Amino acid sequence: MYTLYGTDESGSCMIEIALQRCAVPWHRVEASSWQDGEGSDALARINPLKQIPTLIIPNGQVLTESAAILIHLGLEYPKAQLLAGDRTQILRGLLYIAANCYAAIGIIDYPQRWLGNADEAQQAQLVSGTRRYLHQAWVVFADQFAGQLFTPSNAPNALGIMAAVSRWDDAREVLGNLAPGFAQSLERVDADPVVAPVFARHWPQWKAS
Numbered sequence: 001m002y003t004l005y006g007t008d009e010s011g012s013c014m015i016e017i018a019l020q021r022c023a024v025p026w027h028r029v030e031a032s033s034w035q036d037g038e039g040s041d042a043l044a045r046i047n048p049l050k051q052i053p054t055l056i057i058p059n060g061q062v063l064t065e066s067a068a069i070l071i072h073l074g075l076e077y078p079k080a081q082l083l084a085g086d087r088t089q090i091l092r093g094l095l096y097i098a099a100n101c102y103a104a105i106g107i108i109d110y111p112q113r114w115l116g117n118a119d120e121a122q123q124a125q126l127v128s129g130t131r132r133y134l135h136q137a138w139v140v141f142a143d144q145f146a147g148q149l150f151t152p153s154n155a156p157n158a159l160g161i162m163a164a165v166s167r168w169d170d171a172r173e174v175l176g177n178l179a180p181g182f183a184q185s186l187e188r189v190d191a192d193p194v195v196a197p198v199f200a201r202h203w204p205q206w207k208a209s
């Protein structure tokens with residue numbers, strides 16, 4: 001049994017999709033750094049950063065870092081085809097998103113972590129600059145990885161699933177304008193029969209732009 005610490009409208013959606021693709025038993029513990037409760041207390045004990053997704057695998061090890069979790073599941077369950085396609089580029093793309101996009105989202109969400117006691121104007125400046133950088137990072141991603149999101153049998157691979165984090169901070173709108181072909185590929189990921197119900201649960205109000 002896998003135990004996934006997470007909550008709706010968060011990056012835990014990626015791992016929910018991947019676990020379903022692997023057809024393994026799993027359950028979700030409601031947890032995040034912004035919610036109080038038993039699950040969040042338990043999360044803090046196993047992941048001092050209190051970030052989600054955090055996954056406990058059947059041998060009891062704790063796995064954090066979305067890209068590492070997706071790679072681990074892809075290697076453990078090859079039939080799920082999470083790493084199917086050009087594996088070298090899939091690995092590069094997963095790390096690209098973690099380093100350039102997900103990290104930027106962390107700054108936008110928590111500017112005070114980087115600025116300490118800065119005033120609101122300074123925080124707003126950091127957030128708007130980081131958002132600009134994030135959008136540029138997604139446009140570069142679109143250019144570099146457009147053809148890498150699907151398996152040869154047209155299911156989203158781990159890179160397609162992780163590209164889902166482009167749902168945050170208006171990146172989809174930017175991609176729709178600057179990289180429309182890639183935005184369409186993301187819509188294909190959204191429409192996948194495993195992905196769509198998970199996204200609908202996480203973002204019931206979501207409307208494609």
Ligand SMILES: N[C@@H](CCC(=O)N[C@@H](CS)C(=O)NCC(=O)O)C(=O)O
Pocket residue numbers: 010011012032033034049050051052053064065066067098102106
């Ligand atoms: N490096 C981590 C980042 C995970 C992350 O930032 N998750 C967000 C939710 S989508 C989170 O838990 N943020 C809460 C916090 O940092 O306090 C990964 O790639 O999985």
